[in-house]
Amino acid sequence: MAATQTNPLRVGLRQERVISPQCLVIFGASGDLTHRKLIPALFELFRQRRLPTEFSVLGCARRPWSDDDFRNRMAEAMADEVKQHQTAWQQFAACLFYEPVDLQQDEDVVRLGTRLEALDRQRATRGNRTFYLSVSPAFYGSGCRALANAGLLKDQSRSRVVIEKPFGTDYSSAQSLNRVVQSCGQESQIFRIDHYLGKETVQNILVLRFANAIFEPIWNRNYIANVQITAAETVGVEERAGYYETSGALRDMVQNHLTQMLALTAMETPGHFDPESIRSEKAKVLQAARLANEDEPWKCCVRGQYSRGGNPANPMAGYREEPGVNPESTTETYVAMKLFIDNWRWQGVPFYLRTGKRLPKRLSEVVLTFRKAPVQLFDAAGGTPTANQLVLRIQPDEGAGFVFDVKAPGSGMRSRPVDMHFSYDESFGEPSDEGYVRLLADAMLGDPTLFTRSDEVEAAWRLYTPLLELIEDAPQQLPVYPYEARTWGPGAADNLLAEDGLMWRRP
């Protein structure tokens, strides 16, 4: 979210919760995520004075680095930031420590425990620890086990584990992984990250729905005709071919990010704003969700793969021509589908989800289309009256819009649609925190509201199981349609809505 100006009265004013003294232990500290996201996020928290003095970061990886090696490498990776805030960096760097640790080696984990005790004494961090598993997903389970076996997760009020995505590759693997991590600690100690939940505008769905009395009475099947959820990217697979070839759009985007937006949009009102109430409602709505046609799932889902596109000045390779991609790959880079939610609120209301790479615009949004007025009293300037739409723009141009009809100027009584517009930039002008800043802070605060609970993760995987099985067992029934790069996906995706007399919103 870009800021146009900074309000000088806003500096240092955020009414944030205060993070307790603790040590953050990052496994995989030599990896990209640590220097690209985690340490910059922590430095931001430090500069906002949201980290206590009694704080330390212990980087852990197999490389035989020293504390100073770790500090220097982080400083190099964040050279611009460090240059801008040299004094603050020097203070912050004093909180950074490093211990060579291979979580598969028992003696390493024992040594880790000893180092943590020493750091507790040195930094007065009170035995309060957050363990961040920024390692290969294959090591999530064994990493948790190693920590539990060393007694490092024993105190449930003062130890937490943050697990990166993806959490499993299907329903069964997610269940297995849940069993493993839950055998290592209490559910309240497990923080499964979904980066979308760190976005201000995703969180705003909750505030918009539950802080405004006008929306909740009409947020149901009586007034809403359909819901479209879109996450569109302009980029291709870039350097992630190795991972993407095994995941595809369904696993990479739909099962987590789009499903979280679906859950927040469709969940019931929680009794309280507390983590368990919110996560319970999200889990319940996901358990009530189903593919529009579970018996014949190919009828409610369309897969696509981008092919060459662009123009002579800026040609774009097709997915199969990208480095690292199998030239005969059938991995989907686009997926669209129709879901229903079998509960009182949403019975019969279709939810359309779509995501894709190399689409014309980078945007994420939730669009609620309302039922049309029961009687058409006025001629519509555009020929047919427009249904009201509430558009929640997740990114970019974060905000919300409401489309409604007004009288078109002139002597007649014709109606035409206009857009009422709310923009974060125009209203606040203040950049919101990067998602990792929010999520790291919440994990260290022990607040799991924006992290997915085991039953949510499993419900999300179960929802897409018929599709995953179909792709595995009979991929010809769910073919991958090519679409030209920088178009809105294959024509078959348009047909999915055309069958219901609808069309995708062209944002």
Added chain:
Amino acid sequence: MAPQLTLQAPLQLPPNEVPAYLNRLWSDHLKDSSGAATFTLVVWEPSWLQQQLIRTGRIDGPITGLLNGQLLDAARQAIGELGLPASTAPTAPELAWALGQQPGSHEAEDLRGQFVDRAISAHQPRRLITLAPTLAGDQNLESTVAAYCPLPEERGLTADACGDVVVLRGGMGAMQQGLAMLQELIPDDLPCWVWWNGTMDESPELLDALAVPPRRLVVDSSIGEPRRCLDLMVQRIERGQAVNDLNWLRLRTWRESLAMVFDPPNRQSALEQVVQLDIDVEGQHPVKGLMLAAWIADRLGWHLLNNFWIDGGAGEGRGIGAEFQRKDGQSVQFRLMPVPVGMSKMHPGALVGLRLICAPPERSPLCVILCSESGGCMRLEAGGVASMELAEEVVPLPNESEEMEMARLLGGGHDSTNPLLATAAALAAKLLPN
């Protein structure tokens, strides 16, 4: 008010035996506790108001040191009965002093230090030391100790993080005597917070002895003579001590409300064109209003040119005026006025209203008025603001207790003063005329 789940009944010991007893306690009963690695909290807890209200029979005991509704009601009633100005805040030292002139000899059990707010105990302090001076100045020093563990709902299911509670009670002379022993009780290797929960005027020697750097000092600049409050904070901040001010923390809703007005980027340029700032406060304690003005001036880069007293109307007392110079060289006029109120808020000098007038060139002036939730802003709405673009907001009353604020400080402790407070306190001290 949450009683601690003590491992043992509070034990009264001769003061000179306390350090050795606690050492034994930790080596025997609490040797497996991980509570040793947290912090020490020392609380100066005179509770003069509560003690006087109990002594004069206006409320029942016990003496706990906590402000509750019954105590505040009785205090407000006493303000009227003792002929104090209606703007006198219940926690103003003047009230406790006036009550001290009244007859009475009621007594009550003294449980100060034995009731710790749940928000504070949830942080599992290693040691809680309460200094509880009594009205009887010649009372000998008594010391009570106990080991405690926070209640399970405060800290999860494990029960291996405990601490101890020490209460030193006696007359002011006895408090001085207990100082040497008290220093011995504060572990050097743990952070230590000193919460001066009383007026900043009293016992300066005791305050100096207790709050030695690098101990972190928590004060309330709304209680005490304004010059003393500001100077003390400024001196200690300049010496590098971490100072926290509950009065500053209570300004948060005002700062937030004002910032919200200027969040939209199309309003932000008006901040460079401020020509007038007016602040109304309750009663005769200007520190909170001065801190707010100082924060605004600092954030907007104003330079103080001069300051002066202003004679108020009948019964209103003196106000404070000042002239600032903006970054572009233009002048900003500042006025802080005490206004009478029918029923004051809990702390002296609470804010009633704020008015900020901006005069951007080639645009109509913008007038921002913030009003306290419990009071109107009629005085600030007068004077021709109707011809300006008006932005009015009601500032909600803070709803957190001292203990909650204290708990937030303890939870995210810093060993340095918040830079915004440091700058605001220094400028507020300059704004207060001598």
